[in-house]
Every structure is written in structure tokens, then in C-alpha cells.
Amino acid sequence: RFDINLKSREIEYSELDPASNEFPCSHPYRHGHIGTRYNYMMACNEPKRGLPFMDVVKVNMDEGASGRKVWRADGLISECVFAPRAGFDAATKLDEDDGWLITQFYNPDVPDQTQFLVLDAKDVEAGPVCRVKLDFKVNYPFHGTFTPHVFV
Numbered sequence: 001r002f003d004i005n006l007k008s009r010e011i012e013y014s015e016l017d018p019a020s021n022e023f024p025c026s027h028p029y030r031h032g033h034i035g036t037r038y039n040y041m042m043a044c045n046e047p048k049r050g051l052p053f054m055d056v057v058k059v060n061m062d063e064g065a066s067g068r069k070v071w072r073a074d075g076l077i078s079e080c081v082f083a084p085r086a087g088f089d090a091a092t093k094l095d096e097d098d099g100w101l102i103t104q105f106y107n108p109d110v111p112d113q114t115q116f117l118v119l120d121a122k123d124v125e126a127g128p129v130c131r132v133k134l135d136f137k138v139n140y141p142f143h144g145t146f147t148p149h150v151f152v
Contacts, residue, residue: 001061016064019043019057020050023079027096028146029088037061038097040080040121045070052076056103058124069124073117075107076140082121083146097121105131106140114138 003012021041030036037060045055054076060067080101086094101124105115114137118130 014064016061017041017043017057017059017068018047019045019055019070020053021057022053025080025082025101025145027082027084027099029084030096036096038121040082040101040124042077042079042103043070045072053078056080056101056119056124058097058121071119071124071127073105075105075109077106077117078104078140080119081146087148095122100129104138104140106137112137 001014001016003014005011019041021043024039024041026036026039039059039061041057041059042053043055043057044051044053045057054073056071056073056077058069080103082099082101084094084099086098099121101119101121103117103119105117107113107115112135114134116132116134117128118132120126120129
């Protein structure tokens with residue numbers, strides 16, 4: 001984490017999580033807000049290994065490494081997308097972590113199938129509450145973001 005003081009032009013660095021992490025996401029209606037508390041990342045939670053990404057990590061930015069929650073998949077995952085449970089009102093009227101994490105999942109033992117996993121953002125350690133199984137492979141990795149609008 002880099003904290004930049006624009007007035008003094010000083011930069012402060014601190015490690016918030018010891019794992020190899022990629023593509024952090026947070027509540028989409030809190031992007032850029034001071035005080036955003038939770039970040040979710042795909043990670044390799046094994047020390048001194050960068051890959052493969054098999055873990056979903058939730059980091060409480062106020063607590064750093066001591067406030068991290070981890071769920072390990074039995075295959076490969078991609079970046080998470082945060083979908084608020086209650087739409088825009090969730091940004092101010094509900095808990096910041098009241099929503100769903102969606103991630104693409106691939107198990108090399110089942111090469112012709114891709115799954116999309118849905119995790120409760122409040123309870124990442126519990127693992128998926130839903131698995132959407134596709135009968136074909138979606139190339140890895142899938143990138144995305146949440147929007148309440150449908151663009152067709």
C-alpha cells in the first residue's frame with residue numbers, strides 16, 4: 001500500500017498482505033473514497049510462490065494482515081468482481097462488504113468446463129454459495145467489473 005501526501009510530497013509504503021496478489025477489487029460505489037475498508041484479491045497464499053492463483057483474499061485495510069480472510073479453491077481462479085447486494089444504496093446505507101464476489105474458476109482435471117463461483121463478501125472463508133457450471137471452457141482469465149445496467 002502506498003499512501004501519498006500531496007502537500008509534503010512524501011510517500012509511505014506498507015505491506016498489507018504477505019500473499020502474491022493481483023487485481024484488487026472493492027465495492028464499486030466506493031471507488032476512490034477515503035475510508036474504503038475492504039479489498040478482495042485473487043492470490044497465491046503460499047509463501048515464496050507467486051502462482052498459481054487459487055485463493056480469494058479479503059483484506060480489512062484498517063487491520064492489514066491481521067484482518068485478512070482466505071478461501072482456497074480446488075483449482076484456478078481469476079480476479080473477483082464485487083456486486084453489491086442492494087445496489088447503489090449499499091454504498092452508504094449498508095455494510096461496505098454487503099455483496100457478492102464473482103470469480104471464474106477452472107479445474108485442470110475437468111478441462112472442458114468453466115465455473116463461475118459466487119461468494120458472500122462478508123464471509124469469504126465459507127467458500128462459494130453458488131457454482132454456475134458451463135459445459136465449455138472460457139479462456140482464462142476473465143476480466144470484468146460490476147454495473148447495474150445491461151448493455152446490449
